[in-house]
Amino acid sequence: MDIVPLLLARIQFTTSLSFLALFMALAFALAWLLLFFKLRAHGSGRAGWTAAYRFWVRFFALSFVLALAAGLPVLIQLGSLWPGLMDKIGNVAGPLIGFGVLSVFILKSCFLGVMLFGQRRVSPWVHTFSVLMVAIGQAAALFWVLVLQSWVQTPAGATLIDARYRVLDWSEVIFNPSLGWNLGLMVLWSLLAAAFLILGITALQALRRPLQDGERFAFKTALVVAVLASTLQIPVLNGAAHVMAEHQPAKAAAAAGYWQSGAMPGWTLAGLPDSRAKSNRYAWTLEHAGGAWLGRDEQQRYLGLDKYSGMHPPVGLTFWTLRVVLLLGALMLLVSWLTAVLSLRRGLDPASLPRWWLRVMVGLLYTGGLVVLAGGVFSLVGMQPYAVNATITQTEVLGTTSTTALALGLAGYGVLYIVLIAAFNGMLFHAARYGVVPVRKPGGQPQ
Amino acid sequence: MIAMLAASLGVNANDPTFWIPLVFMGLLFLLIAGGVVLDGFDIGVGILLPFAPAGERERLMGQLSPWRDANEFWPLLGIGLFAAAFPLAWGVVFGRLYGPLALMALGMMLRSVSFEFRIRARAEIKPRWVFGFWLGSLATALGQGVILGCIATGYQTEAGYGWFTVVIGLCVVAAYVLLGATWLFMRTDGDLQRRAARWGRHAIRWTAVGMVAASVMLGLANAGIFYKWSQPGGLLVVVGVWVVMLMCFSCAELLLARVSSTERSHQWLPFVLCIVLYWLMLAGLAYSLFPYLILDDMTLWDGTASVESMQLVLSAAVVGVPVFLIFNLWAYRSVFGKERR
Numbered sequence: 001m002d003i004v005p006l007l008l009a010r011i012q013f014t015t016s017l018s019f020l021a022l023f024m025a026l027a028f029a030l031a032w033l034l035l036f037f038k039l040r041a042h043g044s045g046r047a048g049w050t051a052a053y054r055f056w057v058r059f060f061a062l063s064f065v066l067a068l069a070a071g072l073p074v075l076i077q078l079g080s081l082w083p084g085l086m087d088k089i090g091n092v093a094g095p096l097i098g099f100g101v102l103s104v105f106i107l108k109s110c111f112l113g114v115m116l117f118g119q120r121r122v123s124p125w126v127h128t129f130s131v132l133m134v135a136i137g138q139a140a141a142l143f144w145v146l147v148l149q150s151w152v153q154t155p156a157g158a159t160l161i162d163a164r165y166r167v168l169d170w171s172e173v174i175f176n177p178s179l180g181w182n183l184g185l186m187v188l189w190s191l192l193a194a195a196f197l198i199l200g201i202t203a204l205q206a207l208r209r210p211l212q213d214g215e216r217f218a219f220k221t222a223l224v225v226a227v228l229a230s231t232l233q234i235p236v237l238n239g240a241a242h243v244m245a246e247h248q249p250a251k252a253a254a255a256a257g258y259w260q261s262g263a264m265p266g267w268t269l270a271g272l273p274d275s276r277a278k279s280n281r282y283a284w285t286l287e288h289a290g291g292a293w294l295g296r297d298e299q300q301r302y303l304g305l306d307k308y309s310g311m312h313p314p315v316g317l318t319f320w321t322l323r324v325v326l327l328l329g330a331l332m333l334l335v336s337w338l339t340a341v342l343s344l345r346r347g348l349d350p351a352s353l354p355r356w357w358l359r360v361m362v363g364l365l366y367t368g369g370l371v372v373l374a375g376g377v378f379s380l381v382g383m384q385p386y387a388v389n390a391t392i393t394q395t396e397v398l399g400t401t402s403t404t405a406l407a408l409g410l411a412g413y414g415v416l417y418i419v420l421i422a423a424f425n426g427m428l429f430h431a432a433r434y435g436v437v438p439v440r441k442p443g444g445q446p447q
Numbered sequence: 448m449i450a451m452l453a454a455s456l457g458v459n460a461n462d463p464t465f466w467i468p469l470v471f472m473g474l475l476f477l478l479i480a481g482g483v484v485l486d487g488f489d490i491g492v493g494i495l496l497p498f499a500p501a502g503e504r505e506r507l508m509g510q511l512s513p514w515r516d517a518n519e520f521w522p523l524l525g526i527g528l529f530a531a532a533f534p535l536a537w538g539v540v541f542g543r544l545y546g547p548l549a550l551m552a553l554g555m556m557l558r559s560v561s562f563e564f565r566i567r568a569r570a571e572i573k574p575r576w577v578f579g580f581w582l583g584s585l586a587t588a589l590g591q592g593v594i595l596g597c598i599a600t601g602y603q604t605e606a607g608y609g610w611f612t613v614v615i616g617l618c619v620v621a622a623y624v625l626l627g628a629t630w631l632f633m634r635t636d637g638d639l640q641r642r643a644a645r646w647g648r649h650a651i652r653w654t655a656v657g658m659v660a661a662s663v664m665l666g667l668a669n670a671g672i673f674y675k676w677s678q679p680g681g682l683l684v685v686v687g688v689w690v691v692m693l694m695c696f697s698c699a700e701l702l703l704a705r706v707s708s709t710e711r712s713h714q715w716l717p718f719v720l721c722i723v724l725y726w727l728m729l730a731g732l733a734y735s736l737f738p739y740l741i742l743d744d745m746t747l748w749d750g751t752a753s754v755e756s757m758q759l760v761l762s763a764a765v766v767g768v769p770v771f772l773i774f775n776l777w778a779y780r781s782v783f784g785k786e787r788r
C-alpha cells in the first residue's frame with residue numbers, strides 16, 4: 001500500500017483535532033474562570049471583578065466560535081478520511097458523537113445568547129446562572145469528546161464480533177480505564193492554557209501602564225489556578241503513564257525510547273531515537289528510573305519495542321512530543337511557583353514583579369496552549385498504527401481518496417487554521433492594548 | 448405502505464429495529480430540508496455581498512444577524528445525527544465525498560468564524576471578514592452542489608461525471624443566490640430591493656438548468672430510479688412534481704420582473720415559491736432514493752447501529768427535538784417580516 005495517502009490523512013486528522021482541542025480547552029477553562037469572576041462580583045460587590053469578566057468574556061467568545069467552527073471539519077474528516085472506522089465502531093461512537101453534538105447545541109441555543117448578549121436584559125443572578133450553564137455545557141461537550149478519544153485508546157466494555165464492536169456494558173465503555181486520567185489531564189491543561197494566557201496578557205499590560213483593579217484580580221486568580229494546576233499535573237501524569245503502560249505497552253515503550261525487552265530500563269531524558277540502529281543516540285539516561293512506566297509481560301519482564309514486530313508508533317515523534325509536554329509542564333510549574341513566591345508579600349500583585357520577569361511571563365503566553373497541542377499530538381501519534389488500540393489499524397479503515405485531493409485538502413485546512421490563529425492572536429493583542437468595546441448583535445430583533 | 452415495507456424486510460412494524468431508523472430518517476430529512484432553506488438564504492446573501500455597493504455590505508451582514516445563531520446549527524446537527532443514527536452508512540457515504548465535503552467544511556468554518564469575528568473586529572479590518580464570509584459562502588455552496596451532483600450520478604467517477612458535478616455545483620451556487628436574493632427582495636425596499644430582484648432573475652435561469660440537469664441525470668444514471676419513475680404510480684407523481692415546479696419557476700420569475708408593480712403585500716411570495724421549489728426537489732430526491740441510503744446497495748436499515756445504540760441516540764433525540772423546536776420557532780418567528788431600522 002502506498003504510504004503517502006496514509007501519512008496525509010494522519011497529518012490532516014491530527015491537525016484538525018489539535019486545533020479543536022486547543023480552542024475547546026480555552027473556551028472550557030475560560031468559562032469556569034468567568035463563572036468565578038461573576039461569583040466574586042456578586043460576593044464582594046467590587047467593580048473590578050465585573051471588569052475582569054467584561055474583558056475576558058471576549059476571549060471566551062472568540063475561543064467558543066473557533067471551537068464550534070472547528071468541530072465540523074473534525075466530524076467530516078472522521079467520516080471521509082477513515083470511512084471504514086465507523087463501520088467497525090459505530091455502535092460505540094454513534095451515540096457518543098450524538099451526545100456531544102447535543103450538549104453543544106443545548107448550551108449554545110439556550111444559554112450562550114443570554115451570556116454574551118443579554119446581560120442588560122436579565123437580572124444579574126439570571127445572567128450568572130446562564131454563565132454557569134454555559135460552563136457546564138462546555139464541560140459536557142469536552143467530556144463526550146474525551147470519552148470517545150479515551151475509548152479508542154483503551155477499548156473496554158465492548159467486543160469485536162464479525163469485525164464490528166458490539167457494546168456489552170455502556171458504563172464500562174464510558175468509564176473506560178484511561179478516561180479518568182485523560183479527563184484530569186485535559187482539565188488541568190485547559191486551566192493552564194487559560195491561566196497562562198491571562199498571566200501573559202496582564203503582564204504585558206503591567207509593562208505598559210499601572211494596572212486597574214480588574215486586571216489585578218484576573219492576574220491573582222490566574223496565578224493561583226496556575227500554581228494549583230501545574231502542581232496537580234505531576235500525580236495525574238504519573239497515573240496516566242501507569243494506565244498507558246498497562247494498556248498500550250507499545251506506546252509506553254516508544255515514549256520511553258525502550259528498544260530491547262529485558263534490558264535494564266533507564267529513563268531517557270533526552271536523545272535521538274534511531275529506528276535503524278534500534279537504539280537512542282546521544283542518550284542522556286537516568287539508570288533504573290524508567291521501569292514504573294513500562295508495560296510488562298506475565299513474568300514481569302519489561303516489554304520493549306522489539307516485541308511488536310513493527311506495529312508500534314513512530315518512536316522519534318512519540319518520544320519527543322512527550323518530552324515537549326514534560327518540559328513545558330515543568331516550565332509552567334517553575335514559573336508559576338516563582339511568580340507566586342516573588343509576589344506573595346504584595347498580595348500576588350503583578351506590579352511587585354521585576355520588569356524582566358514580566359517579560360518572561362509575556363513570552364510564556366501560549367505555553368499552556370502548546371501543552372494542550374503537544375499532549376493531543378502525543379496521544380494521537382502514540383496510537384499509530386492503530387485507529388482503535390490493538391484491534392483496528394488505520395490502514396484498514398483508510399479511504400481510497402487520491403493523494404492529490406488529500407494534499408489539497410490538507411493545504412486548505414492548514415492555511416485556514418493559520419489565518420484563524422493569527423486573527424485570534426491579533427485580536428488578543430489589540431484588546432490588551434486598547435481594551436474591549438462591548439458589542440451587540442444588530443438586526444431586526446433584539447438578541 | 449409501512450406494513451408492506453416491514454413485511455419485505457421480514458420484521459414486525461412495531462419492532463424497534465424497523466421503526467427507529469425510519470424516525471431517524473424523517474428527522475434527518477427535516478434537518479436537511481430546514482438547513483437548505485434557512486442556512487440557504489444565509490449562504491445566498493453571503494455570495495451576493497461583493498455585488499452590493501461597499502456601503503451596503505455591512506447592512507446586508509447585519510440583516511442576517513438575528514438568525515445566524517440558529518442558521519449555523521443546521522449542518523452540525525445534520526452531520527451529527529447522520530453519524531449517530533446511521534454510523535454504518537456514514538463512512539461509506541463520506542468516504543466517497545472527501546473533496547466536496549472538505550470544501551464544504553472549510554467554507555462553513557470560514558463563514559461562521561468570519562461572521563462572529565467581524566462583529567468584534569475593529570472597523571478597518573471588517574472588510575476582510577466580509578470577504579471571508581463571501582469566500583466561505585461560495586465554498587459551502589459549491590461543496591454542497593458537488594455533493595448533490597455526486598449523489599445524482601450515483602457516485603460514479605469517470606471523467607464526464609466529474610464535469611457534470613462541477614456544473615451542478617455552479618447551479619447550486621445560483622440556487623442559493625436565488626434564495627438569498629428573494630429573501631432580500633422580501634426583506635428590504637428601495638434600491639437594494641431592485642438590485643435583489645435583478646440578482647434573482649439572473650440566478651433563476653441557472654437554478655432551473657441545474658434542477659433539470661440533476662433530475663435527468665438522476666433518472667438516466669441510476670437504473671433503479673428510472674425503473675421507479677416509469678412505474679404507473681411513479682410516473683404520475685413525477686409529472687405532477689414537474690408541473691408544480693415549472694409553475695413555481697414562472698411565478699417567481701414574473702414577480703421578480705415586476706419589482707415596482709408587485710404589491711408590498713406580495714413581496715414574500717418569490718421567497719416562499721423558492722422554498723416550495725427546493726423542498727419539492729429534496730422530496731423528489733428522497734422519494735427516488737428511499738429506502739436506500741446508497742442506491743441499490745445499502746438501505747437505511749443496513750446503515751443503522753445495533754438496537755441498544757439506536758435507543759440511546761433516540762433518547763438523546765427525545766431531549767434534543769423539543770429544545771430544537773422551541774429554539775427555532777423563537778429564533779425564526781420574524782424571518783418573513785420586513786427589516787426594522
